[in-house]
Amino acid sequence: MNILSLWFGFRASVNRRTYLVNGLLLMFIKYAVDAVLALLATGDRFLDPISYLHPLVGYRYEALMETGLSAQTDATWWMLATITWSLPFIWIGVSMSSRRALDAGMSVWLSLLFFVPLVNLLLIVMLCIQPSAPPRMTSRRERAEQEVEHLVMSALKAVGLTGLFGTVMAA
Numbered sequence: 001m002n003i004l005s006l007w008f009g010f011r012a013s014v015n016r017r018t019y020l021v022n023g024l025l026l027m028f029i030k031y032a033v034d035a036v037l038a039l040l041a042t043g044d045r046f047l048d049p050i051s052y053l054h055p056l057v058g059y060r061y062e063a064l065m066e067t068g069l070s071a072q073t074d075a076t077w078w079m080l081a082t083i084t085w086s087l088p089f090i091w092i093g094v095s096m097s098s099r100r101a102l103d104a105g106m107s108v109w110l111s112l113l114f115f116v117p118l119v120n121l122l123l124i125v126m127l128c129i130q131p132s133a134p135p136r137m138t139s140r141r142e143r144a145e146q147e148v149e150h151l152v153m154s155a156l157k158a159v160g161l162t163g164l165f166g167t168v169m170a171a
Contacts, residue, residue: 007092010153014099020128022096030089034082041078055117084167090114091160097127098153105133108149 006012006022031052038047098111104127113123 006096008088008095010095010099010157012099013103014096015103015132016100016128016130019096019100023124023128026089026092030085033085037078037081037085080171084171087160087164087167093120094156097123098149098156100127102149103132104130106130108152 006014006018007026031049034052035047094111094114097114098108101108101110110123110127114120
């Protein structure tokens, strides 16, 4: 399976093993780049994992201020770089969470919990534990629900592209 279509697509089913393995890989990649960005911003310190795991970006900013991020231009540069770097991971997280929820026989709407700090961690654990639902025949109502879910996915794509375009324009 093409990894880019898995991460950015909406068609591939996501079982719990795929969800867990890719989630851990993406978490490692995100932390590694964020730590390097912090090193570049401060000149001498990585962002420690405890500060990194805090759900508020402002807390990470304060932790960096204490470690040497002092110039306002460095702080602005670091904040913009961190936010821009986070956008694809938000997209992947919502996309894979919604497809994992569908695979587990749950509502795609659960993926919106991905945006709620701390609750998103519980969602991820739940989706990693929940087994895949057995395949079943689809009724007229289920097909209608799938159409609604398709519309939601289309709306998420539109919001994501708008957010990306807005970020690029703001930068």
